[in-house]
Amino acid sequence: MALINRIEDLIKSEVNAFLDKAEDPQKLAAQLLIDLNDALSECRSTAAAIICEQKALERRQANQQKQIDMWQQKAEHALSKNREDLAKAALKEKQQLVDAGLALEQQKQSLDETLTKLKGDADTLASKIHTLKAKQQQFERAHRTVNAQLKSRSVLHSQEVENVLARFGHLEHKVERIEAQVESYELGQSSTAQQFEQFERDEKIEAELASLKQQMQQKSAQVSAQVSA
Known part of the structure; x- marks a missing residue:
């Protein structure tokens, strides 16, 4: 999935390393923050869609299990009436449902694994967003402090002040x-x-x-x- 790959790239990125190497850390931080928030939003929306798919799959599995139980009962009833042909036909229907159920179970396991990974990625993205915001605030404080010092010192050393x-x-x-x-x-x-x-x-x-x-x-x-x- 393109989303998973993009999220993995963002998760692998080191915020501090990116900002330290950047010529303009503030611009890079702002863009990186946008990318992280977008990825987190997509991650959460995808997870919500998977949860809906899981619930639909669980309903299908429950319905299949009812049908399996029904064909099992029919096979037993036909056999009790010495109708082996009907019993075999019922068992055949049951087996088809069992096979389909195995496929559904594999699909469910795949969804569970994807959802677990997305939840972990969402937590990691949220942590990186928190770290990046703290880094942004640090840059802003440092920028304001340097500007204030520069302004005060330029005023103090101006000829007008001396006059x-x-x-x-x-x-x-x-x-x-x-x-x-x-x-x-x-x-x-x-x-x-x-x-x-x-x-x-x-x-x-x-x-x-x-x-x-x-x-x-x-x-x-x-x-x-x-x-x-």
Whole structure:
């Protein structure tokens, strides 16, 4: 059968070896996946047809067995009536059915073997499809990763990025100079404020000192008055 031969060729093919040798593994994988799926579909449809043929054959065998039993009973009945001629004729009919039954049995065995082989081939094809799909996903991930790396590195090494970074560096230096200038203003203002704070503290101390002197003078005057009295 052409289908069996084609399936055997696909089963014998090594997916990894095919993809490793291919100039464009993605295209080959896609085509090989189509071929495998087509073969699997044909394999399953052929198996379904064989199963139908098996059931029809089993019905024929069951019907033949009924006829064999019937002619056996007729032969026995004719012999019981001393009709050997009819018994021989019945046995002859029975033998023809038995011979036909042997041919049907051989046909059934051939169908069983073909169906077993097709089921095994279908399992193998399904396994190869699973392996190939996993290989496809691996290729796609690797392709996306390489493209992303290539794009990012080309952008990072482009002159435009260098120019933008240089401009940012220039702006940073400019901002730093402005911040330094602002801090210098704040330092001057802080020094003046400190002088005013020191001036106010000195005034308070002078006032306290004057008040203390006045209190001391009052106490001294009171003491002198008491001594004079």
